[in-house]
Amino acid sequence: MFTLSEEEFAEVVSQVIDDLPDEFRSKLDNVEVVIEDFPPPDIRRRFPPNRLILGLYQGVPHKKRTVGYGLVLPDKISLYKRNIELTASSREDIYARIRKTLLHEIGHHFSLSDNDLRRMGW
Numbered sequence: 001m002f003t004l005s006e007e008e009f010a011e012v013v014s015q016v017i018d019d020l021p022d023e024f025r026s027k028l029d030n031v032e033v034v035i036e037d038f039p040p041p042d043i044r045r046r047f048p049p050n051r052l053i054l055g056l057y058q059g060v061p062h063k064k065r066t067v068g069y070g071l072v073l074p075d076k077i078s079l080y081k082r083n084i085e086l087t088a089s090s091r092e093d094i095y096a097r098i099r100k101t102l103l104h105e106i107g108h109h110f111s112l113s114d115n116d117l118r119r120m121g122w
Helices: 007-019 081-086 093-110 112-117
Strands: 031-036 055-058 075-080
Touching: 007 031, 007 093, 055 093, 075 081, 075 093, 081 093, 093 112
Parallel strands: 031 075
Antiparallel strands: 055 075
């Protein structure tokens, strides 16, 4: 298993966000990206026991925000560092999996379903 330091993992996450086109990055307002080792038990219970959860979006998708949207806690994109590392076969593979997982969860922020994202390769 390949691993990254917490700092290196966070740097890759920041780079993926920085590389987004301005039109998308500017719409990530009120979205927090957090890195956790593993999903907490309450999240794991929402998925089949054999499913390895790499990331999760929780919040109000951008397209569903109305004029009444305000004074709310940030949406949250969680990346599960140890699970991502468990699936990687090299340092480059970890980078690619971070990118793919983060873009997948950002896709949910833009109201894309898992099926939509799979069709797009995410």
